[in-house]
Amino acid sequence: MVDTFPLVQPRPLMLLRALASLALAIVGAQVARKVYRIVHRHFFSAFSRIPGPPNPSWIRGNFGRLTLAKTQEWQAQYGPTFKVHTLFSATQLYTIDTVALHRIINLSEIYQKAPFVRARMSSLLGRGLLVTEDDEHTKLRKIMSPAFGLSQVRGLTQLFIDKSLELSEFWAGQPTEADGWARIDVMVGLKAMTLDVIGLAGFNYHFNSLDKTKSATELDSAFQQLFTQTASRNTSIRPLIRAMFPITRFVLPPSKKLTGARETMDRIGLQLLQDAKAQTLSGEKDYDRRDLLSLLVKSNMSQEIPESQRLSDAVVVAQLPTFFVAGHETTSAATTWALYALALHPEVQTTLRAELLSMGTDAPSVDALNGLPYLEKVVREVMRVHSPVLFTNRMAMQDDILPLGTPYTDTRGVQHDSIFMAKGQMIWVPIAGLNRDPRIWGPDAAEFKPDRWNAVPEAANAIPGVWAHLFSFLGGSHNCIGWRFSLAEMKSLLYILIRAFEFELAVSPDKIATLRTAVQRPMVIGEEEKGPQLPMRVRRVQG
Numbered sequence: 001m002v003d004t005f006p007l008v009q010p011r012p013l014m015l016l017r018a019l020a021s022l023a024l025a026i027v028g029a030q031v032a033r034k035v036y037r038i039v040h041r042h043f044f045s046a047f048s049r050i051p052g053p054p055n056p057s058w059i060r061g062n063f064g065r066l067t068l069a070k071t072q073e074w075q076a077q078y079g080p081t082f083k084v085h086t087l088f089s090a091t092q093l094y095t096i097d098t099v100a101l102h103r104i105i106n107l108s109e110i111y112q113k114a115p116f117v118r119a120r121m122s123s124l125l126g127r128g129l130l131v132t133e134d135d136e137h138t139k140l141r142k143i144m145s146p147a148f149g150l151s152q153v154r155g156l157t158q159l160f161i162d163k164s165l166e167l168s169e170f171w172a173g174q175p176t177e178a179d180g181w182a183r184i185d186v187m188v189g190l191k192a193m194t195l196d197v198i199g200l201a202g203f204n205y206h207f208n209s210l211d212k213t214k215s216a217t218e219l220d221s222a223f224q225q226l227f228t229q230t231a232s233r234n235t236s237i238r239p240l241i242r243a244m245f246p247i248t249r250f251v252l253p254p255s256k257k258l259t260g261a262r263e264t265m266d267r268i269g270l271q272l273l274q275d276a277k278a279q280t281l282s283g284e285k286d287y288d289r290r291d292l293l294s295l296l297v298k299s300n301m302s303q304e305i306p307e308s309q310r311l312s313d314a315v316v317v318a319q320l321p322t323f324f325v326a327g328h329e330t331t332s333a334a335t336t337w338a339l340y341a342l343a344l345h346p347e348v349q350t351t352l353r354a355e356l357l358s359m360g361t362d363a364p365s366v367d368a369l370n371g372l373p374y375l376e377k378v379v380r381e382v383m384r385v386h387s388p389v390l391f392t393n394r395m396a397m398q399d400d401i402l403p404l405g406t407p408y409t410d411t412r413g414v415q416h417d418s419i420f421m422a423k424g425q426m427i428w429v430p431i432a433g434l435n436r437d438p439r440i441w442g443p444d445a446a447e448f449k450p451d452r453w454n455a456v457p458e459a460a461n462a463i464p465g466v467w468a469h470l471f472s473f474l475g476g477s478h479n480c481i482g483w484r485f486s487l488a489e490m491k492s493l494l495y496i497l498i499r500a501f502e503f504e505l506a507v508s509p510d511k512i513a514t515l516r517t518a519v520q521r522p523m524v525i526g527e528e529e530k531g532p533q534l535p536m537r538v539r540r541v542q543g
């Protein structure tokens with residue numbers, strides 16, 4: 001018997017086939033459109049003719065080579081605006097043109113963190129301030145701002161001073177060599193101090209990291225797990241694939257370690273939030289918690305915030321890992337770099353010590369610290385030369401014309417004073433690169449010279465940063481909400497430590513390099529396996 005194919009198919013099957021063909025056609029058209037846009041942008045658009053370094057590898061692009069030194073070399077060769085290739089040869093616009101940067105960081109409806117970057121970050125940190133955009137970001141920022149204002153920082157300064165004194169006592173107790181100098185990895189102590197501070201000032205939690213008799217808390221271990229994932233340059237490819245291609249999240253679950261860390265953090269975070277709420281509602285007269293979490297709770301409950309605008313518990317808890325990741329290693333890295341710079345410039349260290357010792361108190365207020373002119377110049381110069389955050393990225397969320405202050409000449413020799421940014425185009429925002437731009441700071445831009453702040457160059461006024469003509473805390477709607485907090489903590493540390501100790505490098509300066517992670521920290525060449533560290537010789541101030 002011969003099988004015959006039925007010429008007339010049942011109606012539901014025909015319908016199904018028609019729908020499948022339509023779906024396929026729609027997906028096909030979308031893919032084709034995307035491919036066309038990518039091919040056009042890469043090979044035929046005006047963007048493709050922006051000059052820049054050659055692409056050394058189709059897979060890695062210039063990815064591993066985007067160091068401060070290399071990008072500065074390219075700046076000298078191609079000018080302030082050029083094109084680089086990153087993973088899978090995707091292009092990014094690199095620009096230190098202040099007119100362009102002004103638009104990029106201030107027009108947050110057009111230029112935002114890329115969706116895949118936000119997806120990756122929120123898989124680690126939850127929906128914290130760092131990963132939100134548009135109305136969600138505006139709402140969060142409005143509620144969180146009072147917790148980071150100057151009056152809040154004034155109230156926290158005694159904590160910064162107390163914890164600095166605790167660190168100072170710990171270092172004073174370290175064994176010394178015959179000449180009276182102790183060899184100390186200062187990064188370890190500074191990290192422990194800033195961890196204790198963010199625990200108490202952030203959410204009234206005692207990490208006790210400066211107390212060597214106590215072991216790491218459960219929350220500390222969970223946060224460290226998260227921090228290692230966010231700070232590492234070499235995190236596994238799995239999270240990246242999950243973030244870039246949402247469909248893969250069904251087949252590539254997050255690692256067990258990460259899920260465990262998130263669960264611990266959410267459980268303890270919820271408990272801390274409930275404590276803060278209970279204390280706020282109790283209305284006790286002597287209730288005097290000043291941590292960011294309780295201020296956030298108060299601000300969220302205030303009459304000024306309409307019911308519909310208030311944050312859910314989950315959103316408040318999601319801010320805790322953000323405080324931790326954004327506010328802990330950044331400040332310890334900045335202070336470590338400050339000690340490094342002061343060791344390399346003993347004359348600056350001596351002048352600073354003289355100014356600090358002229359103050360007759362062990363417990364200065366933040367206003368007194370801000371009134372010390374040489375300390376201010378040293379801190380500014382540290383944040384300029386050793387910006388802890390090297391760069392950030394943005395993506396054009398819609399087509400835009402980006403104006404330039406300095407025109408670029410394309411590969412055909414044509415000059416342009418603007419760039420057409422197609423939707424989806426990534427931008428490399430070079431924070432440290434702009435801070436060291438020789439066009440602004442002169443040919444000695446890379447050198448540490450606090451006295452350059454006696455006369456700020458006119459061109460520095462164009463830097464669109466939130467603080468001190470610098471880009472270290474960024475600017476625009478996503479500027480660092482913790483900048484006042486961080487500077488007060490750093491100044492408190494320097495005040496206590498420089499009055500108490502003299503600092504020298506324990507290894508030759510040419511052995512110190514920068515570890516290329518999200519936060520820039522020093523490392524010793526030849527001891528890469530130890531990770532970030534700064535071995536110093538430390539002794540009590542003589543006489």
Ligand code: HEM
Nearest residue numbers: 129130326327330331334389392473474478480481482486
């Ligand atoms: C030296 C210390 C610090 C540096 C250099 C620094 C730098 C930055 C930078 C560059 C950004 C912008 C990131 C971007 O949009 O791509 C940022 C954002 C942020 N920082 Fe900091 N930061 C420091 C300390 C702190 C501290 C102490 C806290 C909290 C206690 C903090 C909390 C935040 C938060 C929550 C954001 C997100 C703001 C938003 O998106 O609206 N930071 N920081």
